[in-house]
Amino acid sequence: MKISAVIIARKGSKRLKNKLYRKFKGKTLIEHKISQLLKSSVDEIIVGSNDNQIEKICKKFKGKKIIFFKRQDNFCDEISSTPNEMVSNMLQFFKTDVVLWAHLTNPLTNNVHYDEAIN
Numbered sequence: 434m435k436i437s438a439v440i441i442a443r444k445g446s447k448r449l450k451n452k453l454y455r456k457f458k459g460k461t462l463i464e465h466k467i468s469q470l471l472k473s474s475v476d477e478i479i480v481g482s483n484d485n486q487i488e489k490i491c492k493k494f495k496g497k498k499i500i501f502f503k504r505q506d507n508f509c510d511e512i513s514s515t516p517n518e519m520v521s522n523m524l525q526f527f528k529t530d531v532v533l534w535a536h537l538t539n540p541l542t543n544n545v546h547y548d549e550a551i552n
Contacts, residue, residue: 435477436529443510462538466536471497474551477499479523480502502523
């Protein structure tokens, strides 16, 4: 059974400016989340964003199980698309048996929590 962790990270946070690049324990939220997931039992990490900088950050983890998908702006905005449309759009990029949705805004969730959820 293939298990894929999904991270969505849109450009231009409306409530907290530059949220994706805020530091938590010395890493940006995206770097922190990828590091957590790399320690978990997921088979791959899927990152979807309309922010080219996120793709560059993903490439820092060379040789790891991370796949980046560039998303259209309209699927990264709550006004243009419903949450269900955003999720459906993201899920069309890959095939898997189980999806673990990993939010950047939960930096205290760690690999143990993810593995417990998977089990």
